[in-house]
Amino acid sequence: MDDNNCGCWAVLKRGVCKSSASRDSANTIPRTSLVYDTATETRYLNASNRELYPPNEAHLSSDNPDPPPSDNKSPCQLLQFTFQELKSATGNFRPDSILGEGGFGYVFKGWIEENGTAPAKPGSGITVAVKSLKPDGLQGHREWVAEVDFLGQLHHPNLVKLIGYCIEDDQRLLVYEFMTRGSLENHLFRRTIPLPWSNRIKIALGAAKGLAFLHGGPEPVIYRDFKTSNILLDSEYNSKLSDFGLAKAGPQGDKTHVSTRVVGTYGYAAPEYVMTGHLTSKSDVYSFGVVLLEILTGRRSMDKKRPSGEQNLVTWARPYLADKRKLYQLVDPRLELNYSLKGVQKVSQLAHNCLHRDPKSRPTMDEVVKVLTPLQDLNDLAILSYHSRLSQQGRRKKKPEGSQQLSNTQSKSIRGSPLNTGKQRCR
Numbered sequence: 001m002d003d004n005n006c007g008c009w010a011v012l013k014r015g016v017c018k019s020s021a022s023r024d025s026a027n028t029i030p031r032t033s034l035v036y037d038t039a040t041e042t043r044y045l046n047a048s049n050r051e052l053y054p055p056n057e058a059h060l061s062s063d064n065p066d067p068p069p070s071d072n073k074s075p076c077q078l079l080q081f082t083f084q085e086l087k088s089a090t091g092n093f094r095p096d097s098i099l100g101e102g103g104f105g106y107v108f109k110g111w112i113e114e115n116g117t118a119p120a121k122p123g124s125g126i127t128v129a130v131k132s133l134k135p136d137g138l139q140g141h142r143e144w145v146a147e148v149d150f151l152g153q154l155h156h157p158n159l160v161k162l163i164g165y166c167i168e169d170d171q172r173l174l175v176y177e178f179m180t181r182g183s184l185e186n187h188l189f190r191r192t193i194p195l196p197w198s199n200r201i202k203i204a205l206g207a208a209k210g211l212a213f214l215h216g217g218p219e220p221v222i223y224r225d226f227k228t229s230n231i232l233l234d235s236e237y238n239s240k241l242s243d244f245g246l247a248k249a250g251p252q253g254d255k256t257h258v259s260t261r262v263v264g265t266y267g268y269a270a271p272e273y274v275m276t277g278h279l280t281s282k283s284d285v286y287s288f289g290v291v292l293l294e295i296l297t298g299r300r301s302m303d304k305k306r307p308s309g310e311q312n313l314v315t316w317a318r319p320y321l322a323d324k325r326k327l328y329q330l331v332d333p334r335l336e337l338n339y340s341l342k343g344v345q346k347v348s349q350l351a352h353n354c355l356h357r358d359p360k361s362r363p364t365m366d367e368v369v370k371v372l373t374p375l376q377d378l379n380d381l382a383i384l385s386y387h388s389r390l391s392q393q394g395r396r397k398k399k400p401e402g403s404q405q406l407s408n409t410q411s412k413s414i415r416g417s418p419l420n421t422g423k424q425r426c427r
Helices: 002-006 038-045 055-060 083-089 138-151 184-189 197-216 271-276 281-297 313-321 341-354 365-377 382-397 403-415 418-425
Strands: 098-101 106-112 126-132 162-168 171-177 231-233 239-241
Touching: 083 106, 083 126, 083 162, 083 171, 138 162, 138 171, 184 231, 184 281, 197 231, 197 239, 197 281, 197 341, 197 365, 271 281, 281 313, 281 341, 281 365, 313 341, 341 365
Parallel strands: none
Antiparallel strands: 098 106, 106 126, 126 171, 162 171, 231 239
16 A cells, blocks of 8 residues: 555564464353354444443453563664653643543643653643553553554554653553644534534545554554544644554464454444454454444444434444435534535445445455545535525526426425435434
């Protein structure tokens, strides 16, 4: 893929995420012979929106990491910070500097000097995001090591940049570039102003390029935790993948998959991975399909506040994706008619393909990028088509003969048109 030329692959140390089936506990997930059919998928999709592994079972993971990085093997010249430097850079980790919180710990906003690790005054130097590990989290330590191992050696415009780390006594921190606009999740679900269609396509394309880079390198990496909260945006709405704590080295040679304990988030993880523990790059493609649906619909992958038949996004959307006459009913109603007609068609079909029940029938991320790339330049907005139809109706009304018949025909046509689905959805 051409975009691989824009990134940098170093030789990955295979300590953090070795793909060895024998080192993963055979008892951590059921190994019964599961047939992946519609009924099986439905049971999976109706599961609650929670982490795939219970917190009290986190220590059972057999993904044994390498020892933490030291001065003599810092990958790609990462900066090594002292705890005191990061404490000063974040204003003593004050609460009003918190950018977010996850299973790993809190993320704080801070400032450091441009050429080094020294803290800077707020508003000067370089703005950074400092992620702190919860001190009692063994699984968190493994994810911390995975972050350093992967992001310290993988460089691409659509992967968040890891600047450095801190390992001091029981303190584990990571320092990233600061992403001005936060996560895609915030823009889709927590803001009253809808994210414009053009920005949605740009974000989807950037995230797809990031995944394609991971999958297409000399030593493929499976991201394993692709979701809207892990897609960060800069001031120009360029998207970058963050949080590589669950990333895993992909299968090598003649191996078709990696066998591993199931981790991730319900609603995003591919059903065949959840049911068998077999991890492939197509697992990421399924997750991308879910996020693409969220971008298209403005709905969360799991939403218990909705009626029973609409709580799981994939379950609700499948019938619409398979019917070209209904797919416009999927569009986020907050967009009104400010979206591309052809773009919706292409995105819906792409999501449908990414969510295929047979992993082998899903596209590669390179193919996804090829589909999304031309969608940036489409200008066939639904609002323009709607006004054009109104104008045509106005001219026809001036004809004295058959005006009533034309009016009835046009009215029926408009009611059944995708341009009128916004009103239908809002009932």
